[in-house]
Amino acid sequence: MLTGCAGTAAHMERPAVIARPDASSHADLLAAVRTALNAASVTLADGALTQDSLLLIESERPQDAEGRLLQGRETRTPERFRLVLVDSRCVLIHERTLRRYELRKTVCTSVPVAGRS
DSSP states (O other), X not given: OOOSOHHHHGGGOEEEEESSOOHXXXXXXXXXXXXXXXXXXXXXXXXXXXXOSEEEEOOOOOBOTTSOBOOSOOOXXXXXXXXXXXXXXXXXXXXXXXXXXXXXXXXXXXXXXTTOO
């Protein structure tokens, strides 16, 4: 987990994507999301955060004892994460809590922000 210096680093943050996705970077991302959500089980697509700097995690839909989805409206909002580049470090930000998780085994690259040249 990344601590401290959040205020000074904010102006140097750039939206980022995972530049060289592999098993190690996927495990790094998965561990950070599990920690952030305090969840033992989280499923991520292999290409998560490789095309976009935003990651949405939806809660599992409730099921009955036989594995059938229960009827009803899902009222929980997805958890949102942003990947940013701070200097040369990949940092995952959990938007609800604003906690930061450095992805130490992951190589990121910045992505252009729409409207900027």
